[in-house]
Amino acid sequence: MEWLEQLNKSIDYIEDHLTDDIDISEAAKIAYCSTYHFQRMFSYLAGVPLAEYIRRRRATLAAFDLQQGGKVLDISIKYGYESPTSFTRAFKNIHQIAPRDAKKSGASLTIFPPLKFSITVKGVTCMNYHMVKKDSFRVVGYSVKIDKNMEKNCEIIPKFWDKVSSSGQLENLWLLMGEEIPGVLGVRRDNEVGEWEYLIVVASNAPLQEGMIEYEVSSAQWAVFADRGPMPDAIQNLHKRIFTEWLPISGYEYANAPDIEVYLDSNPKNLAFEVWFPVNEEE
DSSP states (O other): OHHHHHHHHHHHHHHHTTTSOOOHHHHHHHTTSOHHHHHHHHHHHHSSOHHHHHHHHHHHHHHHHHHTTOOHHHHHHHTTOSSHHHHHHHHHHHHSSOHHHHTSTTOOOOOOOOOOOOOOOOOOOOOOEEEEEEOOEEEEEEEEEEOSSHHHHHHHHHHHHHHHHHTTHHHHHHHHOOSSSOSEEEEEEEOTTSOEEEEEEEEOOOOOOTTOEEEEEOOEEEEEEEEEESTTHHHHHHHHHIIIIIHHHHSEEEOSSOOEEEEOSOOTTSEEEEEEEEEEEOO
């Protein structure tokens, strides 16, 4: 399970740099994936976003420093806060008390130990999937820039879907859909200048219309999982199960290729969908 070993090494890197500016791209490189994939994988496996984990670990170490007599100003600088005020706000969010109160005897603090990922056996619910190898294919549709902070994207992407749907653009995409992949696709990618984008597109050879973009999805191998349920909970739960239940025992690694969501109808209360999970075979 080399990918799991590398993931734990990336956590070691983060732990070693909690008093520095943590380079997430370097942590992702250690885990053999892109920064986007690394943050997604981390959030599903750990149950919290990477940024929140880092906040919790810094607050834990800061509490130890305070109880050992450290000054609030010095500790706020040590853990990268712009001011004692911002440090105090973050500290109270974690510990429910102000930093100065943490110094007092008997102060109640919340401690978050370092993560260590391992394989565990869960549940008996089956997961059906099939493997798909595809040559590159063209998609057309609409795009939005997304943030390097995954927490912000939980707001950006749903708002983008609402915009595309309410404007009539989503209905138009259904009309342009080719036979390559039936359904409307949600695709995450790095663009040509290193920005993250989320695309709402269809596989199609149709000419571009005003306001549209086109993108060539590179050839890759995907594990394809199908399910049905209310949005967005059903697809989020499937993503989590793929990371926590299927990937650790599959013999595959998360590949550095676009992950794709395929929406097969337009019923948000019981929508049929697929998750195309990019993989490489473990060496």
